[in-house]
Amino acid sequence: MGGGALNNRNRRALITVGVIWAIATAVAEYLAVTIDLHPFGASREARIIDEAFDLLLYLAVPVFTFVVVVVGYSIARHRAGSDDELDGPPIRTNRAFVAAWVVVTSILTVLLIIPGFVGLDKLAxxxxxxxxxxxxxxxxxxxxxxxxxxxxxxxxxxxxxxxRIKFRITATDVIHSFWIPAFRIKQDAVPGQVTETLVTPEVIGSFGDDPVMRVQCAELCGLGHARMWTKVEVMSRADFDAWIAAAGA
Ligand SMILES: [Cu+2]
Structure with a gap:
């Protein structure tokens, strides 16, 4: 085998791998679209971040299936016999393949950046x-x-x-992290500093509905770290005003 034009055997292998890749990608994209992978989300920020996550997932699926199918096909079809201790034939570079690889991965990299920038812009x-x-x-x-x-x-x-709620966050002793999983927000709590994060809750609910409705420390801060959490409850504006009035009395 030399470089240059593909021989018939390689061409057939390429077509086989291409067909398996297309089928695997179609199945995996179908699963990615239909299966809800997200934990309970209850804020505007959760919507934006989950959208970006979904887009990145859809872009990652063809890459994932490509690697799995090529490796799987190579293992299945080109496995050496148990008594074969010879090196394989030398592999020579293929300029067209290398050029295509660089171009395709460059385009994918740029595409992968976009959801991040768009999402950050929406969050801000x-x-x-x-x-x-x-x-x-x-x-x-x-x-x-x-x-x-x-x-x-x-x-x-x-x-x-x-x-629209702004949290001004600080700590008295060591670094902690203010994390509300249902809102998809997390911000470090640093002694001597005030950090900020903004969130708009969009769904009425409480810890009783789903345990991701909680504030959880997300920075290892000592023995009690795992238990450093408290419940979150989102209520209607009227209920909230009544709660404030009752709690402040
Ligand atoms: Cu902590």
Missing amino acids: AEPDPDMVIDVQAEQWNWTFTYVGSGLTTEDTLVLPVDT
Whole structure:
């Protein structure tokens, strides 16, 4: 075998692999579209991030199936016999293949960047909050102060639905991380600094509906780290106002 034109055997192998790849990709894309891989999402940010995740998944599927099919085909069809200890024939470069590889992977890389940029732009699009909540992390609990009402709670983080909320986050002792899985937001809580993150809850619900509705520390912070979590509850604006009035009384 030399370089240059493909012989018939290689051409047949290429067609076989191409057909298997197309079928595997179609099946995997179908599964990627129909199976809901996301945990419960309850915020505008969760929608944006899940959209970006889905797009990246759809782009990654053909790459994944290509690698699996080529490796699988090579193992199945070109396995050496158990007593064959010879080296294989030398492999020479194929300029067209290398050029195509560089061009295709470059295009894919650029495509992979786009959902990230678009998503970040959307996340940053609404910088003005309707409500500010100060978050203080310490070993090993969370304290929330509703700025304006002066209400402070260490229990459930209660939030009104469809409201732009800014969290101003800090820590008293070591670095923690403020993470609400259902909102897909996470921000470090750093002693001596105030970090910020914005979120708009869009779904009424609570920890009882799904355990991802919680604030969970996401930065290893000592013995109590795993238990450093508290419930999140999103309620209607009217219920929230009533809750604030009752809790502040
Ligand atoms: Cu912590």
